[in-house]
Every structure is written in C-alpha cells, then in structure tokens.
Amino acid sequence: MQPLVIYNTLSRTKEEFRPLNPPLVGMYVCGPTVYSDVHLGNCRTFISFDLIYRYLVHLGFKVRYVRNITDAGHLEGDRDEGDDKFAKKAKLEQIEPMEVVQRYTVGFHNIMREFNTLPPSIEPTATGHICEQIEMIKEIMARGFAYEMGGTVYFDVEKYSREYNYGQLTNRKLEELLEGTRDLHGQDEKRGRLDFALWIAAKPETLMRWPSPWGWGFPGWHIECSAMSRKYLGDTFDIHGGGMDLQATHHTNEIAQSRACYHSAPVNYWMHTNMLTVNGTRMSKTAGNGFTPQELFTGNHPLLEKGYAPMAVKFFMLQTHYRSTLDFSNEALQASEKGFEKLMNSYATLQSLKGSPNSSENIEALHSKCYEAMNDDFNTPVLIAHLFDAVRIINSTADNKASLTQNDIDLLKKLYNDFVFDVLGLKTEEANSKLSHALDNVVALLLEMRSKAKSEKNFNLSDEIRDKLLTAGLQIKDTKEGTTWKI
C-alpha cells in the first residue's frame, strides 16, 4: 500500500509523511480566539484536523495534539494599537475579561462535542504562558531581531530577511510584500512597515496587563503559538495546521519568531484548510454573511430553510476535501443529510445480515481502497465514495441480490467501525434507551394491528395506520421478512 502523503504548504507538493521520532507525532493547530461564539469556519478547520488526528492515531501513531485557546493579546487593528478583543468585549458587556473568555471557551467546547471531535492532548491558553512568551521575546532580542520602542517590542522583519527567507510560506519576496503594505502612519513607531509587535505596552485603560522587562503590557498575537508549540512539542515538530487565512501573516510570523529565536525551522509539515463560503463569498465575522453553529443546528437564521443535525453538517463538510473551499447552501446540505441517512441506515441493515457459503463481493479490496484514499492526503470524498460502495453491497445482500460470507460481513462491520466511526468520527443520534424501549413496544402493537388488518384485506385501516405513523414521524417498510420501521 502507498505510504501516507501530506500536502505541505512549504513545498506546495504532496510529501511522504515521515515523523521526526516515530511513532511519536507532534501536531499543533491554531485554536479559536474566545471573544465571541465560535465561528462555523473555525469548526470546519477543527473538524478537518480532528479527522487528521483520528487517522494518525488509527494508523498507530502516538500523537500529541496541541490546540491553543487565544485568550489575550489578539488586537483589533493591524497597527498594534487599541485594546485587545477580550477587554473590548468585556467593556461592552460590563463583565471581567476572563468572564468573556470563560463563557466562550465553554461554548466552544460544547459545539466541538456536538460535532463529535476528540479533545486535544493539550489545550494551552495564552494567558497561562505569559512567562514563556516573555522569555522567547528576550531571546529574540538577544539575537538582535527585535527592538523596543516605548515599552513595545517589535520584530525586525528586514533584519530577519537578510538571514532568512521571510516570505517562504507564501512564496513571496520581501520587496513584493513591502509593496503590498500601507504607508507608515505618522504615529507609528515601527522601523519597518512589515515589523510586527511581540509585546505591546499597556495604556492606562488597558484591562489585561502583565509586568515585563519593558514595563506593563500584553503579548502580541503571533508569539503565543511560537512559545506554546515550542514548550509542548519542542523546537522542531511534525505538523502545524490552521486555516488558510493564517498562512500569510500569522504562520509566516511564527516561523520568523522561531528561527530568530533558535535558528532551526519550527515545523516540517505545514497544513492549511480552506475556507467556508456562503453564496460564493467567504463566511466571515465582519462580512455578516455567517451563522453560528447553534443557528445552523436549529435553523433559526434567514439563510437557513431548516435546521441540520451536527452529524449531517459534519458529513457535508467531509464530503469535500479539506483543501477545497466549501460552499454552504440549503440544497447541498439537504443532499448530504439524505446521503448520511442512507449510510447510517445501511449500518443498521448490516447488523441483521446472515452469512452465506460464498461471497459475490470483494470486501478486502474495498477495505484497502479506503486506506488508499486516506493515505492520499486525507481524501475523505473518495473515502466516502468507497463507503457508498459498501452501502450498495449491504443493501443488495439484504435484498438477496448479492451474497456475503460471515467473514465478509464481519469485515464490513470492521470497515464501518474503522472508517465511519473511528476515522470520520460520525455517530448515530442516540435515543434515550428507556423511552425508545417504550416506543418499540407501542410501534410493535400498532404494526400488529396493521398486519391483522392487511390479512383481512382491510387496506383502508392498514394504510391509515401507516400514514398516521408517518405523520407522527415514523416510516414503516414492508419486507418479505416482515415490517420494519425507523424514525
């Protein structure tokens, strides 16, 4: 079987994945800034990396998955001034900044649980690592790549560029980058226009502040990821991920900070997930064309015709490759909802299949095709196409149009457990067991009545029972072996 290949942003090609210290794998993903409800685009990124994490674990790697919580130091503007997002939000809501952080961190975790993502191994916060950030800034200054102006410390991009390739990640030259920036504003104290803040001096009204060698202040946005990834994964680690929008600025600066600090490149494989769009344009907080995950689940938003279950949404996302943009529309979402239902129904059917002396299908070949799809840069759309092959085989067997040995049936069960549940992280909606037991009995009673009516050719009554059950949300299905039903 072909080895696992990963598209590396650094080389812009798919590369064979070779961890530094197998079977250990270090993976860092830029987490959310918890100053408001988690954005659906964020969710896509974290679902993508959850898939990657799950697959690496499935392959037997021992993965340390670090995903941070940004709870300080993320500025509103690009000019390194103004308050950070938490303090601003806290003032608006008249609460403590850490209250904002707590509220939205909890909300974020709840949504991630709805999507059935696994918790990371470590979830460090920026405010919990102020010391590490200050130490790193000191090291960068000691190597001459940063300078202090009035209590604010800036990273010297031009100086860095004389020794390293600053635009490496986006394949851009310094001159091109310089052309793209705006003119320096009069009040700005930076030396170069590409310079960015590592530490920002607190203003009298700044709520979130810490002491440092440069006075009271707070860390810049980019330094937290460099400091925390280094602390938990080492100077150089295997995978760093995030959304594509972080590539040009945040990740470029992370590389610069690490190299300026300890010379070596921090990451071997940079992975970037693509954006979520609505009607062809990017869903963003500022464009106002987005909805929250909660609104998506309930359908309580003008853009949504109805609510969609978390698993249906997740399945919809996984039907697109993580490096492609994904456009949200009711039509597409409903198509996925039905496809997901079909996939899950076949799993229930699979449980009732009986083995035959021989098989008309090659399940082992199907199994290895699934691995091939995933080994090709986590190609979930192709994986799902193979899973629908399994669906067809299962349903055909149930219809006596194909046959499977018990061994093959067990192999199919393993296929579902491996890929549908373990790797894709999908699950069926669980019903309350006591309630569902009672429901079973009630439906069985009604079906018995209907069956009696049918045998007496009282089709009016039998159809009435069927139609009223459908209205109540239960669909029944007559088969040769008897009548089955589902919600």
Place this chain on the structure above:
RNA sequence: GGUUUCGUGGCCGAGUGGCUAGGCAGCGGUCUGCAAAACCGCGUACAGCGGUUCGAAUCCGCUCGAAACCUCCA
C-alpha cells in the same frame, strides 16, 4: 495594483494525459394490494479559443469569469 488558487453534468463534489468517482435531484424498470425503502439501467459534464500529443477535464498560451491573501478573522 501585487501574490495565489480555481472555473467539472440540474445541485454539491472527486479526479494531474487513455481504464471517464460518489452523493442529492430527475427519468425508465424490478419488487409491492398500493406506498415507502432497496436494487438495476439512463443522462455521456469538464468556462471559451488556440497549441503540444496517436490521445487532454488533466500539459502550455491567451481570453473571460470567480475567490482568497496582501488589513482583524480558521
């Protein structure tokens, strides 16, 4: 303006030179008292123009169109 990516059948979405995914919707059929579900079959798509090649959705050029980044956002 610069950098990058993309344009696939009604919709979503895989696919980097020949073997032409998959889902949803549609049509025809099998099954069925009728349904539903399931299964079988069908549509022969690759923005346009030109080029390379025995052969291109896939490589090259141009044109048109879209998006992302360059400025806070995954």
